[in-house]
Amino acid sequence: MTDYCFIEPLDVLYLRGNKLFGDAGSYGEALMPPWPSLAAGALRSRMLADHGIDLAAFAQARERLPGLSDALHACLGTPQKPGKFRVSLFTVACREKEQIQPCFPLPADVVVTARTLDDATYLQPTAPHPTLSSSSYALPQPPLLRAAGPAKPQSNVWLNAAGLGAYLNGEKLGKEHLLRGGELWQFDHRLGIALNGAQRTVARGMLYTAQTVALNRRDGGGKGRDVGFLVGVDGVNGLLPKDGLLRFGGDGRGATLQAVSSKNLLLPAPDWRRIEQERRFRLVLATPGLFADGWQLPGLDADNLWKGPDHCTARLVAAAVNRADTVSGWDLAQRQPKSAQRVAPVGSVYWFDDFQGKAEALRKLASEGFWAMSDYPDLSRRVEGFNNLLSRRVEGFNNLFVAAWPKR
Structure with missing residues (x-):
């Protein structure tokens, strides 16, 4: 069962990435949308504080702490052996009265070139002419854009809840389905002065x-939208806080927390029956993908045959994956940076045909993420230094959407 909450900042947020920052004159760029680990850390800390658990002691604990209830231990575990807690959904969202509507970055298989956002076009996997068979593209059908002429794609475009529903079913996208990032947040630049921690004084020079992030709010006349983050968490069994405050992002800025019931949540889904009948679909990364073989998904063999959960299979024919990102972070328990790892970015799309199996197997994949079939990194990778397996699962990486790939 998944518990949902809506997190709404009370101030600007410091959403830092993994770029070096600290020299005189440094410029710190914000990361938007942030990694799902932001929500995982904030919520777990709040849960520990609510139950009177010393955070420093928990960070250093290798075994169960005295006073930790059975339910909370099963949920959170220890830093070395996390429990069942897992962020299964993390995205920007808008609150419209009591309804929470998720927004999602425009996937890699949709291109919008018009400033009016009214010409959204899907990339179409297409088998190349035999004379182009020596192309360097690694898969059988490169995704192609069919357009009347050259144009520059619009950047920072998002799907609203209705747009996400249309996208998951392969329907035409109109301007009513799309938002610009500026309708959700603004960047705000802040000047800072470094401190000398030992002397508690300002560091000279x-x-x-x-760069901070200011999420949009309704104005006094009720115009605009209240923007925050929608978080879905598995394995908490009612332990997730229902309301109150969180320390959220860099410098521990405040944010409010509000539980969200399923009746107030607009979470669209694909037409599972159509996917099963047409035997083809798309997989879309909802959070960064941490895979053993770079952009390639778990379960793929050398012939691009994909073996999914519950013995289902399909053949990968195309992929649209933007430039790899790098994730890291700060390990509070060890007081050191987390290992930097390359990930496939949010919005990457993979097309599959010749699906053999039941839609229920894909439902399981959408619910559990790629952890349903692969605990990357495996033991050999841990020896090589990839030791963030369990924590990255808890933090919400490797989540995905299943989308229809309709036959035209």
């Missing part, structure tokens, strides 16, 4: 500029 250490001015810096940081």
Whole structure:
């Protein structure tokens, strides 16, 4: 069972990425949308504090702490052996009265070039002419854009809840389905001065500029939208806080927390029956993908045959994957940076045909993420230094949407 909550900042947020930052004159860029690990850390810390658990002691604990209830231990575990807690959904969302509507970055298989956002076009996997068979593209059908002429794609475009529903079913996208990032948040630049921690004084010559994120709010006349983050968490069994405050992002900025019931949540789904009948579908990364073989999904063999959960199979024919990102973070328990790992970015799309199996297997994949079939990194990778397996699962990486790939 998944518990949902809506997190709404009370101030600007410091959403830092993994770029070096700290020299005099540094410029700190914000990461938007942030990694799902932001929500995982904030919620777990709040849960521990609510139950009177010393956070420093928990960070250093290798075994169960005295006073930790059976239910909370099963949920959170220890830093070395996390429990059942897992962020299964993390995305920007809008609150419209009592309804929470998720928004999602425009997937890699949709291109919008018009400033009016009214010409959204799907990339179409297409088998190349035999004379182009020596193409360097690694899969049988490169995804192609069919357009009347050259144009530059619009950037920072998002799907609203209705747009996500249309996208998951392969329907035409109109301007009513799309938002610009500026309708959800604004960047705000702040000047800072570094401090000497030992002397508790200002460090000379250490001015810096940081980019912060100000999520949009309704104005006094009720115009606009209240923007926050929608978080879905598995394995908490009712332990997720229902309301109150969180420390959220860099510098521990405040945010409010509100539980969300399923009746107030607009979460669209694909037409599972159509996917099963047409025997083809798309997989779309909803959070960064941490895979053993770079952009390639778990379960693929050398012939691009994919073996999914519950013995289902399909053949990968195309993929649209943007440039790889790098994730890291700060390990509070070890007081050191987490290992930097390359990931496939959010919105990457993989097309499959010749699906053999039941839609229920794909439902399981959508619910559990790629952890349903692969605990990457495996034991050999841990020896090589990839040791963030369990924590990355808890933090919400490797989540996905299943989308229809309609036959035209």
